[in-house]
Amino acid sequence: MARELYFISGSPPCWSVMLALEVKGLAYTPQRLDNAKREQKSPEYLAINSRGQVPVLIEDDVTVCETLAVLAYLEAATPKPPLFGSSPIETAKIWQSICDCDGNLREPVGQISRPLFRGKAADAAEKIKEAAQTVRDELVLYETALNGNEWIAGDALSAADLITFPVIMQLLRAVGREDAEPLQLAIHPLADHFPNLAIWISRIESLPGYDNAYPPHWK
Numbered sequence: 001m002a003r004e005l006y007f008i009s010g011s012p013p014c015w016s017v018m019l020a021l022e023v024k025g026l027a028y029t030p031q032r033l034d035n036a037k038r039e040q041k042s043p044e045y046l047a048i049n050s051r052g053q054v055p056v057l058i059e060d061d062v063t064v065c066e067t068l069a070v071l072a073y074l075e076a077a078t079p080k081p082p083l084f085g086s087s088p089i090e091t092a093k094i095w096q097s098i099c100d101c102d103g104n105l106r107e108p109v110g111q112i113s114r115p116l117f118r119g120k121a122a123d124a125a126e127k128i129k130e131a132a133q134t135v136r137d138e139l140v141l142y143e144t145a146l147n148g149n150e151w152i153a154g155d156a157l158s159a160a161d162l163i164t165f166p167v168i169m170q171l172l173r174a175v176g177r178e179d180a181e182p183l184q185l186a187i188h189p190l191a192d193h194f195p196n197l198a199i200w201i202s203r204i205e206s207l208p209g210y211d212n213a214y215p216p217h218w219k
């Protein structure tokens with residue numbers, strides 16, 4: 001079977017899908033699109049996904065757009081190891097955590113990372129600090145959830161970890177920049193502020209296949 005994943009380097013949703021493919025041991029051909037060249041808006045790619053977004057998974061004649069749809073597809077097609085739990089309550093907890101990340105963390109992280117990645121730290125200082133307060137409040141919840149637990153939703157690695165991890169990595173890349181230092185966002189270094197989260201990150205970094213999924217332009 002020919003399996004391809006269209007992605008943009010550093011995109012958290014793409015990274016989530018790549019990690020899921022690695023965890024499930026599914027080989028694929030990465031098809032990297034260059035955001036700087038707006039390749040995701042080319043007529044050829046719009047014919048694949050009319051929204052011009054990534055990730056998109058293609059398996060022979062099957063095309064799946066949208067991160068969560070791709071994860072659901074992979075889970076249904078390759079149930080082991082399970083990423084959405086093995087009991088109703090496990091599944092519910094995992095979805096709850098995914099909703100928490102998508103509803104409460106992803107956007108404020110974007111409000112921090114977008115201006116920092118564009119070199120606008122000073123111009124956007126107040127907005128970044130405001131978003132950082134929201135993010136810190138969320139990180140406290142993860143820190144508590146990880147107290148005595150290895151994974152953020154339940155006893156096993158799950159889609160909740162794979163969805164949340166790249167968002168937090170994007171945050172860390174942004175707040176670890178030199179121009180973020182004067183803003184004193186109290187997130188970096190993570191181990192000083194949120195030690196359980198820092199250990200959880202190293203746990204994910206030790207997953208087999210982790211390096212294959214790492215954003216190429218971050219290497």
Ligand SMILES: N[C@@H](CCC(=O)N[C@@H](CS)C(=O)NCC(=O)O)C(=O)O
Nearest residue numbers: 011012013040052053054055066067
């Ligand atoms: N809801 C979509 C969102 C995907 C998304 O926002 N992708 C971004 C990369 S992180 C993208 O394709 N950006 C390029 C663009 O919109 O032109 C999903 O989860 O798949």
